[in-house]
Amino acid sequence: MEILKKIAETLYDGNEDAMPGLVQEAIENGFSAQEVLDAMMAGMAIVGDEFSRDELYIPEVLCSCHAMMEGSKVLKPLLTDQDAKALGTVILGSVQGDMHDIGKNLVGMMLEGRGLKVIDIGIDVPPEKFVEAAIGNNADIVACSALLTTTMPEISKIEKAFVDAGIRDKVKIMIGGAPITQDFCDRMECDAYAKDAGGAATLAVKMCEN
């Protein structure tokens, strides 16, 4: 178990370079890919929680996310289809007119770290693309990022696009970004607001489990 503990700690420390070697070592010591993945996800959950409690900063979290990605690369070929079954599928994008991606990317990495399948459809995404991607991937959640007061109005267009497509009841719409509030989320009739990436991951997991 020492090696799994070390993997969780290394992930927490964000040591990207050390991660692949440790994962390989754990596999060689007889741990299953799923056991190693669970250890990494446990580390990621701590990172997410501490970030939500304002105890961690973006650079450290990014390093942890990248350490997770490096470790996952080693595990991917070893995971069975059953192991790799995601908790749910999330379409993720920054709204039309919004070129900001660091918050979105962080949310994406956090969601993956918590066992969700993430389809990142990029920045400057028009409402119809969110709908298209949600239908095409049979998504459970659509997560929209808006970083500017001037791009916030796009959220209502996205919500309306899902209503117009007749699939509003099949998809949860989750929103976030610096100017977004719970009150705004309620007024836009969206399903969830997360104040940060850790909170987004916890909420998404909860919504998919229900």
Add this chain to the structure above:
Amino acid sequence: MNSRERVMTAANHREPDRVPVDMVLTIDVYRDMKKVLNMEHLPETPRMGRWTEVQMPIEMIEKLGLDMYYISPRSGVSVHTKGFDDGSFTDEWGCYWKKTAIDGGHFYFELVNPPLANATMEDLETYEWPDPEDPKRYAGLKEEMKEVRETTNLAILAKFAGAVFELATYMRGHERWYRDIINNQEFAHALMDKICQIQKRTNEVIMAEVGDYVDILRLSGEDLGMQDRPLISPKTFKKVVKPHLKELWEHAKKTLHNYNPEAKIMLHTCGSVRPFIADFIECGVDILDPVQPGAKDMNRYELKEAFGKDIVFHGNIDIQKILPFGTLEDITNEVKDAIKALAPGGGFLLAPAHNVQGDVSAEKLVHMVNCVHEYGNYPISLD
């Protein structure tokens, strides 16, 4: 007391006749302001910067009752400089600014494709850096500043001093850069040092040209805060970033004081930055901008209490909720509260907490200024 005396009195922690007020408008608000003030004869797009902020004409500043004239350096030219048909451009550092439409017919320039995203230490040596001696950067500045000084009583705020940390972020890309400062510190130091040396020399060159006219030298954006916490940890700031900022800021102040010993330096840094304010003071920063009121731990009363003796506050009128979405009454209350908290004893220059965007009407801004003229007179007597 004229505008310049008002600004400099407040900047010296003394009470002027009233709280000074200023603002920077982006293009759409400027156009709205022309209509509201019935000044349609003014130019359609007076010199627009990369944040779509415009050079407000003296006539508009005076009609609005503002106290400050902002001036930016001209663009330098390097091998990277290029304009594209869609309005996007590459600047002298090689950063690509994509023209991006936003809701309501506005647009913005957004950074994409950072030029040093995959650079190594060796690449930093061979990269074609901007030339600090480039005279294009200050072409016409002296004439413009001389005119402002001779024909108005406005204080001159010069946005001349370039960034280090934030520019490194632009050149490397946010994600890569934030990982560099944790896991790749040798590179991070090398990049910041490279930029710092260019900025230092650029300041020397531009101050030699126009330093006499500068009342406030604004150190370019070193955004270190997010909405809910600083961007980087205080530990990383002190160990990795602060040494470079200290070197640049102390040099900028010393250089400026060779030409105008009374001038002040202002640091622009958005968001939740309270843990760094003592460091800013230690590095010689006189004025902190924009003191973003909605950000965490930026309570205006607490900041005045903790740091008001050592640093002047500039900005602080909320642009995230109150100016775009609030009523005129909300704006009155915001202005009164900011004055009540920050103005006693001087040390407060009131302004919107950033360049005003297209979602704020000119009417609201005129109201904001009127409130300062009404409630900002010393001695402050607000309940």
